[in-house]
């Protein structure tokens with residue numbers, strides 16, 4: 001775990017797995033996202049009990065994707081999310097999802113289950129930790145239910161999957177790139193010091209800028225693909241520094257394919273696709 005100022009910690013996942021955060025306030029502790037593997041969430045609990053005897057008040061989920069929410073089942077605290085996140089989680093056929101995974105991961109997840117949020121909000125919710133104020137806002141962008149969590153007075157924003165640093169972004173048919181860029185542009189001007197990405201290492205305004213440029217470029221590529229073959233486009237742009245310096249190049253291709261399917265949104269069986277991490 002990395003400390004980012006007074007009693008706020010973030011996991012350091014060097015392999016691109018999703019991040020989780022811990023905010024310790026006077027009245028108790030808030031955990032932001034619970035990662036994919038319950039075993040990892042248990043390690044997070046061990047870390048918390050090693051540094052504080054306060055109780056965990058809530059887990060807050062930034063969005064429904066299971067790499068951010070499946071660990072909920074290992075944490076004994078009520079889960080907060082937007083109503084939309086709860087709704088999306090309820091639509092996942094977990095047994096079907098689990099059986100689509102590699103046997104070794106199925107085994108690892110044999111006791112896992114989706115734990116649904118019990119406290120929900122529509123657009124906004126605040127939690128008072130005594131000496132810290134937590135602002136949770138559903139903003140959309142990466143997915144319609146994507147929420148961000150701001151910690152004041154620290155000036156820290158947990159961005160969920162609105163920010164990827166060092167890795168390719170996961171853009172899906174549910175993503176709204178225009179509003180995604182707009183939200184990041186607004187966040188840049190809010191006196192925030194640290195931006196915690198959903199994946200990758202902690203960033204500042206620089207990483208937010210880079211993400212905005214990435215998204216702009218990604219959008220223009222997706223328009224090009226309508227007239228070119230995807231392989232040709234990837235070959236042409238694979239070396240562009242905006243894309244080349246990020247990890248998980250396969251995710252870039254997947255995102256382009258997924259994003260081009262967005263016209264089919266609502267025609268598919270559900271909002272969920274098998275996730276690989």
Ligand SMILES: [Zn+2]
Nearest residue numbers: 063065161170
């Ligand atoms: Zn996500």
